[in-house]
Amino acid sequence: xxxxxxxxxQSRQAELSGWPVRISSWRLAERWRCEVDNVDPGAxxxxxxxxxxxxxxxxxxxKAAARLARTRTF
Amino acid sequence: xxxxxxxxxxxxxxxxxxxxxxxxxxxxxxxxxTGSYDSGHLPGAIxxxxxxxxxxxxxxxxxxxxxxxxxxxxxxxxNDTTVVLYGDNNNWFAAWALWQMKIYGHKDVRLMNGGRKxxxxxxxxxxxxxxxxxxxxxxxxAPDAALRxxxxxxxxxxxxxxxxxxxxxxxFTGKILAPPGLPETCQRGGHIPAAKNIPWGQACNExxxxxxxxxxxxxxxxxGIRGDVPVIAYCRIGERSSHTWFALKYLLxxxxxxxxxxxxxxxxxxxxxxxxxxx
Numbered sequence: 354x355x356x357x358x359x360x361x362x363q364s365r366q367a368e369l370s371g372w373p374v375r376i377s378s379w380r381l382a383e384r385w386r387c388e389v390d391n392v393d394p395g396a397x398x399x400x401x402x403x404x405x406x407x408x409x410x411x412x413x414x415x416k417a418a419a420r421l422a423r424t425r426t427f
Numbered sequence: 428x429x430x431x432x433x434x435x436x437x438x439x440x441x442x443x444x445x446x447x448x449x450x451x452x453x454x455x456x457x458x459x460x461t462g463s464y465d466s467g468h469l470p471g472a473i474x475x476x477x478x479x480x481x482x483x484x485x486x487x488x489x490x491x492x493x494x495x496x497x498x499x500x501x502x503x504x505x506n507d508t509t510v511v512l513y514g515d516n517n518n519w520f521a522a523w524a525l526w527q528m529k530i531y532g533h534k535d536v537r538l539m540n541g542g543r544k545x546x547x548x549x550x551x552x553x554x555x556x557x558x559x560x561x562x563x564x565x566x567x568x569a570p571d572a573a574l575r576x577x578x579x580x581x582x583x584x585x586x587x588x589x590x591x592x593x594x595x596x597x598x599f600t601g602k603i604l605a606p607p608g609l610p611e612t613c614q615r616g617g618h619i620p621a622a623k624n625i626p627w628g629q630a631c632n633e634x635x636x637x638x639x640x641x642x643x644x645x646x647x648x649x650x651g652i653r654g655d656v657p658v659i660a661y662c663r664i665g666e667r668s669s670h671t672w673f674a675l676k677y678l679l680x681x682x683x684x685x686x687x688x689x690x691x692x693x694x695x696x697x698x699x700x701x702x703x704x705x706x
Contacts, residue, residue: 356470356554359547372607379547381467388460391607393595394667395516395628397460398608420608427602427616 357382361406366392369414370421374398376414378406385409389417429640432680436673437540437637438511444551447471453504453560456543457481457524458515459666467553469513469546473502473560477520477666481527489575489688495531496565503560506534513539513546517628517635522669526686530575532568538673541635548634574672576659576685578693581619588657590622591647593671594691598663599624601704604695605663612663613695617704619661623650624706627667630674643679654681661687661694 362379375395378387387409389399398420401412431437446452447470454472456464464474475481480498483491490498504510510533514521518538528536539546547553576584597603601616618624629646632638638646652658658681660668665688676684694700 356552356556357467358550358552359467360550362548362550364548377544381553386466388463390516391609393597393626393628394606394662395519396606396609397463397515400460400462400466402466417608424603424605424607425611426597427604 363406367414369418370424372421372424374414374417374421376410378410380406387413389413391421429644431640431678433677436537436677438537439540440546440549440551443469443511443513443539443546447552449509451507452509452511453502455502455510455512455521455524456514457512457520458543459519460515463515463543465555467555468543470552470554470556471558472513473558475502475524477523481520481524489527489530492531492567492570495527496567499533499565499567500562503563504533505563505565508535508563510536511539512536513542515543517544517631517670518542519627519666519670522673523666526574526669526672530570532571540637544635573683574685576661576687578687578689578697580685581659581661581687581689581694584657584659585620588659589652590619591650591652591658591660591668591671591675592618592622592624593627593660593662593667594618594624595626596624596706598691600706601702612692615695615702617695617702618691619694620701620703622661622703623652625650625652625671627662627670630671637674637678640678643674647675647679654679654684657683657685659685659687661690663691664688665690 359379364377399416403409512521604611662668672686
């Protein structure tokens with residue numbers, strides 16, 4: 354990609370490993386990109402790319418769930 | 428309806444889109460996720476990595492003056508350059524960079540309202556090309572200590588300043604030691620006694636832009652933060668609180684707002700420091 358525009362930008366909230374997350378995905382050139390953040394404060398904790406939105410989101414969510422599962426509560 | 432105290436500190440995405448070829452404008456992306464820039468950024472924008480370029484990498488501190496001057500010069504920024512900062516997560520680290528630029532006296536630095544998220548959502552132009560920028564000379568001012576709170580000042584102002592803890596309620600109460608999915612960086616959970624919990628994101632609309640003057644005034648005044656005494660904002664490492672610092676200082680116009688960048692990673696690790704838990 355030299356230049357282009359993000360297309361199909363979507364963002365929604367869900368829950369992974371018991372924590373709220375926001376899943377954002379969009380297509381840039383031929384690749385779908387996905388970022389998962391932890392809503393509050395909103396730090397991106399996983400990102401992935403794929404040939405479809407579903408593939409990118411699935412890969413990012415798997416990474417995010419693994420990281421979130423390590424969060425301790427007191 | 429009131430208006431921002433310093434509306435010139437914010438620019439809209441449309442304003443930026445119309446000035447991508449402006450040679451006296453330097454666009455700089457500063458992300459929490461330092462890989463975001465490589466996945467597509469605003470045409471002509473350069474990037475600063477907050478983990479290596481916006482801090483002293485030996486001791487824990489902001490950039491020393493000479494390193495700041497070098498960063499500006501290498502970024503093609505002169506003292507007269509208009510700098511527009513933007514980034515992911517509603518401009519978290521863009522605000523952190525702006526705070527440092529104001530500490531060193533840069534005159535014209537602004538945030539792109541809504542940041543990277545809004546630009547993406549609007550389907551605006553992106554590129555993966557990294558521009559070559561001509562170096563400039565840059566002379567920073569002596570650091571403005573009034574914009575920053577160091578730990579002894581925070582201790583000294585307990586009881587007389589307004590402390591704003593901008594972390595999430597779970598961090599504030601001590602339920603968690605770090606935001607979900609991020610490394611734990613403190614020994615104790617909780618907050619500075621008497622601090623008010625106003626999570627930074629409450630200052631934002633869903634599209635990442637700042638709420639209106641009236642909404643911000645209601646949000647902070649509703650928690651007793653009126654700006655009639657010094658205000659100290661803190662979070663975990665000082666970046667979320669930069670965002671709140673920006674809102675309080677430039678959008679509401681409070682006269683004495685300081686960012687305590689030592690934040691909870693300092694306070695929550697300090698032997699003997701008073702800590703409150705719970706809401």
